[in-house]
Amino acid sequence: MDKIISKENNIVRFIVLVSIVAAAAVYRLLPHPANLAPVGAIALFGGAYFGSRVAAFFVPLLSLWISDLVLNNFIYQEYFPSFTLFYEGFAWQYGAFAGVTFIGFLIKNKVNAVNVISASVAGSVLFFVVSNFGVWIGSTMYSHTFSGLMACYTMAIPFFQNTLFGDAIFSIVAFGAFELLKSRYTLLKLKEA
Numbered sequence: 001m002d003k004i005i006s007k008e009n010n011i012v013r014f015i016v017l018v019s020i021v022a023a024a025a026v027y028r029l030l031p032h033p034a035n036l037a038p039v040g041a042i043a044l045f046g047g048a049y050f051g052s053r054v055a056a057f058f059v060p061l062l063s064l065w066i067s068d069l070v071l072n073n074f075i076y077q078e079y080f081p082s083f084t085l086f087y088e089g090f091a092w093q094y095g096a097f098a099g100v101t102f103i104g105f106l107i108k109n110k111v112n113a114v115n116v117i118s119a120s121v122a123g124s125v126l127f128f129v130v131s132n133f134g135v136w137i138g139s140t141m142y143s144h145t146f147s148g149l150m151a152c153y154t155m156a157i158p159f160f161q162n163t164l165f166g167d168a169i170f171s172i173v174a175f176g177a178f179e180l181l182k183s184r185y186t187l188l189k190l191k192e193a
Contacts, residue, residue: 009189043104047107
C-alpha cells in the first residue's frame with residue numbers, strides 16, 4: 001500500500017513541477033525586457049527538484065524549445081523567413097541551460113535562500129560565458145581572436161544585468177512557490193517508490 005501511495009505522490013509532485021516550469025515558460029511569450037526571462041531559473045529548478053535526471057534535463061529544455069518555437073515562428077517571425085525548429089547558435093544556449101541544470105543538482109535536498117541565490121548567480125555567469133562564446137565562435141560579428149572574444153563579452157555586459165536579475169527573481173518565485181506548496185501538502189515531498 002505504501003508503494004502505491006509513494007507512486008501517486010511522485011506523480012502529483014511531477015505534475016506540480018511541470019506546471020511550475022510551464023507557467024514560467026509562458027512568461028517568455030509576454031513582452032519583457034531583453035534577457036529578463038525565467039529560462040535559467042527553469043533549468044536550475046529542474047535540476048534541484050525533479051527526481052529523475054532525465055526529467056530534470058528534458059522538462060526544462062522541452063519548455064524552452066516549445067516557447068522558442070512560438071517566439072521564433074509567430075512573435076518574431078519577421079526575423080525567420082521560414083518555419084524554424086532551431087535557430088542559429090541554439091546549441092550553445094541549450095548547452096548552457098543544461099549546465100545550469102547540473103548546478104541545480106548541487107543544491108538538490110539543500111534548498112535554502114543562500115543556496116538558491118548562489119546557484120542562480122553561478123547559472124547566470126555560466127550562461128553568459130557559454131552563450132557569448134557561442135556568439136563569438138559561430139558568427140562573423142567579432143574577429144576570431146582573443147580581442148574579438150573580449151569584445152563579444154564586453155558588448156554582452158549590458159544584457160547580463162537582466163540575466164542576473166531575471167534568474168534571481170524567477171528562481172526565488174519558482175523555488176519559493178514549490179517550497180510553500182511542499183510545506184502545505186506533504187504529498188509533494190519526494191518519496192521512494
